[in-house]
Amino acid sequence: MKAILYEAFSQPPKLVTLPDPAPEPHGVVVRVGATGVCRSDWHGWVGHDPDIALPHVPGHELAGTIEAVGREVKRWTVGQRVTVPFVGGCGHCSECHAGHQQVCDHQFQPGFTHWGSFAEFVSIHRADLNLVALPESLDFATAASLGCRFVTSFRAVVDQGRVSAGEWVAVHGCGGVGLSAIMIAVASGANVVAVDISDRALGLARELGAAAVVNARQVEDVAGAVRDVTRGGAHVSIDALGSVVTCVNSINSLRKRGRHIQVGLMAGDHSLPPVPMGRVISHELEILGSHGMQAHRYGAMMAMIETGTLKPELLVGQRITLEQSIDALMGMDRFEGVGVTVVTKF
Numbered sequence: 087m088k089a090i091l092y093e094a095f096s097q098p099p100k101l102v103t104l105p106d107p108a109p110e111p112h113g114v115v116v117r118v119g120a121t122g123v124c125r126s127d128w129h130g131w132v133g134h135d136p137d138i139a140l141p142h143v144p145g146h147e148l149a150g151t152i153e154a155v156g157r158e159v160k161r162w163t164v165g166q167r168v169t170v171p172f173v174g175g176c177g178h179c180s181e182c183h184a185g186h187q188q189v190c191d192h193q194f195q196p197g198f199t200h201w202g203s204f205a206e207f208v209s210i211h212r213a214d215l216n217l218v219a220l221p222e223s224l225d226f227a228t229a230a231s232l233g234c235r236f237v238t239s240f241r242a243v244v245d246q247g248r249v250s251a252g253e254w255v256a257v258h259g260c261g262g263v264g265l266s267a268i269m270i271a272v273a274s275g276a277n278v279v280a281v282d283i284s285d286r287a288l289g290l291a292r293e294l295g296a297a298a299v300v301n302a303r304q305v306e307d308v309a310g311a312v313r314d315v316t317r318g319g320a321h322v323s324i325d326a327l328g329s330v331v332t333c334v335n336s337i338n339s340l341r342k343r344g345r346h347i348q349v350g351l352m353a354g355d356h357s358l359p360p361v362p363m364g365r366v367i368s369h370e371l372e373i374l375g376s377h378g379m380q381a382h383r384y385g386a387m388m389a390m391i392e393t394g395t396l397k398p399e400l401l402v403g404q405r406i407t408l409e410q411s412i413d414a415l416m417g418m419d420r421f422e423g424v425g426v427t428v429v430t431k432f
């Protein structure tokens with residue numbers, strides 16, 4: 087198969103030919119129909135993820151068709167259209183037994199713990215637990231864009247943030263994660279204030295229904311601006327970028343008893359933000375994380391997509407070839423594209 091491979095961190099990946107994968111007894115092999123290019127792929131390539139063993143094939147936001155099925159798999163057959171959450175469960179640990187596969191003790195993460203989907207084929211483990219069937223109406227590019235940023239945002243807003251109609255939600259960073267969170271929060275009936283440094287990204291946020299925007303380059307005090315707009319602070323605030331500045335701004339944007347949700351990865355120099363714990367105590371704030379979403383929670387999200395309440399296709403940006411994914415991956419820290427870049431030609 088054709089695949090993108092890197093043999094050293096921070097060195098340009100190459101388009102190579104590798105042996106086709108065979109399914110694990112409990113897994114399947116998926117012919118990749120589309121795969122998203124994500125900032126987590128960039129973090130992995132730079133060397134921020136200790137799970138990655140070299141040489142490595144990146145890619146974790148995928149959708150495609152089942153090509154081969156392991157002998158123990160009961161629910162799936164060749165030819166079915168599927169996607170997977172970026173964190174798959176083992177099915178045996180206490181977290182999996184409790185239904186929290188997104189924090190499984192023995193995670194399967196294509197593109198991190200195992201080779202990923204920047205390839206014609208990808209091997210997926212524990213298929214009965216981790217695969218999600220795609221509705222016919224959902225194309226591969228849109229489905230691929232769900233697997234990481236959209237589902238993590240869905241879990242952040244709906245399950246972790248417990249956002250209800252009429253609440254104010256602040257979203258810091260309007261890339262793939264942030265725009266997803268805005269769409270989902272608006273669909274949940276919340277009022278959204280979007281924060282970014284790019285007027286173009288803020289324009290998209292407005293189009294997706296943000297009630298207010300703050301350009302972080304144009305105000306002295308971003309959190310203060312959010313507290314003004316929301317008359318006292320957001321009920322829920324999301325750091326959708328993952329940086330010291332956006333994390334602290336997000337916490338300071340909250341009203342009393344508000345919930346901060348960390349979605350953007352805090353890697354490298356940003357791994358230890360100076361969280362204002364005094365404020366967390368005096369305002370009784372909650373600080374929560376969101377780490378993907380379990381396959382069994384996809385049903386609620388898919389229903390909102392099928393009825394048109396959520397329109398993830400609006401977040402798909404550039405469609406590129408497998409070869410072009412090399413440049414897209416290496417440039418992910420430059421924030422050039424708007425929306426989610428998806429590989430659709432292999």
Ligand SMILES: [Zn+2]
Binds near residue numbers: 177178179187191
């Ligand atoms: Zn598990």
Ligand SMILES: [Zn+2]
Binds near residue numbers: 126172235
């Ligand atoms: Zn991702």
